[in-house]
Amino acid sequence: ECDSQIYCSGSLLKKIQLSGIYGSKDFVDKPTIKPLDEVLAAASLLPENSTNDELQDFISTYFGPEGQELILANITNFNSTPSFLQKIKSPLLQEFAKHVHNYWPNLTRQVDLSFMCEGCVSSFIALNRTFVIPGGIFREIYYWDSYFIIEGLLVSELYDIAKNMILNLLDLVEIYANGSRIYYLNRSQPPLLVQMVKIYYQATNDTALLYDAFPILIKEYNFWRKNNSIRIVSPESKKLYTLNRYIVNNNAPRPEGYLDDFNIVELNNTLNSTAREELYADLAAGAESGWDFSSRWVKELFKNSSTDDNNYEILRTLNTDAIIPVDLNSILYMNEITLSEFSEKIGEEKMINTFKNAAKKRLEGITDLFWDEELELFMDYNISNFITNSTTILDTFSYITNLLSKYPGSPPITLINSGLQWDFPNSWPPLNYVLIKGLINFHNYDDNDSESEIKEFIMNLTKNLSQRYVDSVLCTWYSTGGSIPGYLNKLSGVKDTGHIFEKYNTLDLSLPGGGGGYDVQVGFGWTNGVLLWIFSNFGDILKEPECLSDLT
């Protein structure tokens, strides 16, 4: 837990964040340039109702620019022509893939605290090794983003950086965090570290890492079992299951989202103090889910946009810890299977069956509680009185083909246009990856009963989804000024030089996603990771998108 009187709680944080002179995340990412005791002493002299000018003066006297603790890392042995590029048939797509591959150095960081004075403080958790950040305001390592980034790094043959990412995250398990900032210490994110070790091991055969990682992975697994689990009796089978949910012990605004959280909770005079605390906890749990925020976590089904611009109204009905998410439990099921396999590899005989049995039990729970016979979909399970309202792209195949026939872009994350960023019309890279990878696994599953017709259908769907993803990323990059000398001219009248975004718009191939509590960010770690992974799998069949009107 974080007890910083600057970055996590206290009157100074409140005063500055409520003034709105900086984006909430920008302020908490500023290191001090004077020792902590001096900063706090000066803060205690600030008038109760400080003006913005007074606050601005105070900040420029005592704080440096955000993100100063990090410098670009020097990447040795960067291979500018990794072998996956050869698999890409279209020369233009090959050049674009090269551009994305060459972008890694811009997102790779190392810690440099040499500028900090004696006694100065910062919210950054010093990591020992290089790492890749998502980009934009996301200047630190993020837990679940790292899985998708690592997929890309492996394709780019940047094995050392992939390993460093994993080692950094293994260090962070000790403190269990959403990302490497002290204000992220009270929550995690979708637990994908076991899977990061798995894909890294599959690519490198680095057994030594497996041995080192194993006890820490067990520690993380036990943490989820103990802290975020819930026992549920199935209303139909009457069987008892232990499953997991996102739940955070928190009763204050998230420091990096202070202004919004404060307004959502405190500007609503219908809430008593218990309800206020619950709402703060649900906001933090929404961030723990990685889907911050989505109609998926609210009490009522909103079919249309929220009536206020900030989505405060809809967020006041958050109910995150009452929803038992099908994807979190699927991740943990997958982790149990993988931990059983790891146990076998490193000779931890007793653990092999422990994890096998845990996976078996969880699978029973997943099929009993989440499978909706009538809809033929896996749904989240809601333990409160409210109806389950999640309709996500984790659904069945026909559901996906239906979505693809309706919208030109990659599949939307939900069908509810709430104005929240994890809702329609946004399409998110991690979920595109999950869909495609799931279909590949299904296709490769050695099942004699599967007819070749079904396998062909699955393969076509997989290729279609991959093409859509490439189209969205490339068309939006092009519409924001991206060009490739000799292949693609720059769109006239556009000032920028091409951006890759954190999310996309399913309604228009040339637009990024939007909504939510901050502006759409560019860079972008997981988008690039998933893109390179798609290129390495389907480079031979991917086509140039039709949106590219000015080919040379």
Ligand SMILES: OC[C@H]1O[C@H](O[C@H]2O[C@H](CO)[C@@H](O)[C@H](O)[C@H]2O)[C@H](O)[C@@H](O)[C@@H]1O
């Ligand atoms: O500052 C607001 C929130 O930002 C993060 O969430 C979003 O960006 C992350 C990095 O790409 C991503 O992991 C997450 O899924 C996004 O919704 C952060 O994780 C939140 O905790 C934070 O409150």
